[in-house]
Amino acid sequence: DTEVTQTPKHLVMGMTNKKSLKCEQHMGHRAMYWYKQKAKKPPELMFVYSYEKLSINESVPSRFSPECPNSSLLNLHLHALQPEDSALYLCASSQGYTRRLADTQYFGPGTRLTVL
């Protein structure tokens, strides 16, 4: 099973709202990722969690707050977003192998976020 699930599929929020995106995998993967994808653009890495610790933050604004409650779950908390934050937010997971090994990332279907 190579399934990564994400909820909700669609989310519309105002600039003053607080919402959360959720991601789950049951493949025993120890690395989980958040990507942002704008229309007709490639996914851009936001955060990486490795063994439940934040290992990479690609200078993402603090209005995006990731959380990894356990090895199967990854959340992205959203607060005071801007309309330009509207995008497809993708979650991915991988085994978490060291650099010398192939470490394939498997993606979820994404959450389509619209900020009004």
Next chain:
Amino acid sequence: GESVGLHLPTLSVQEGDNSIINCAYSNSASDYFIWYKQESGKGPQFIIDIRSNMDKRQGQRVTVLLNKTVKHLSLQIAATQPGDSAVYFCAERGGYQKVTFGTGTKLQVIP
């Protein structure tokens, strides 16, 4: 800065023909390359990967070629089918867990 790019934004191919999607990369330290397929409204789907110590890898109907001399990667799809229509991204791993995606090529299969 380092970048991964694709030569063609859109590729139209007749059903049954072979497709070749090209990708140039610039980070000579990249050690792992991946091809993803993304259909409309879905997340990227892993197709095939190749490590930098290889120059060719084959899967079911797909072949990835890596030319490190000219920093070029290609994806060959044999007997292209309508279900192959999607955007294809090459991606490179230039640092631990950091995968950078290329700009993408839209493959259109003409029935």
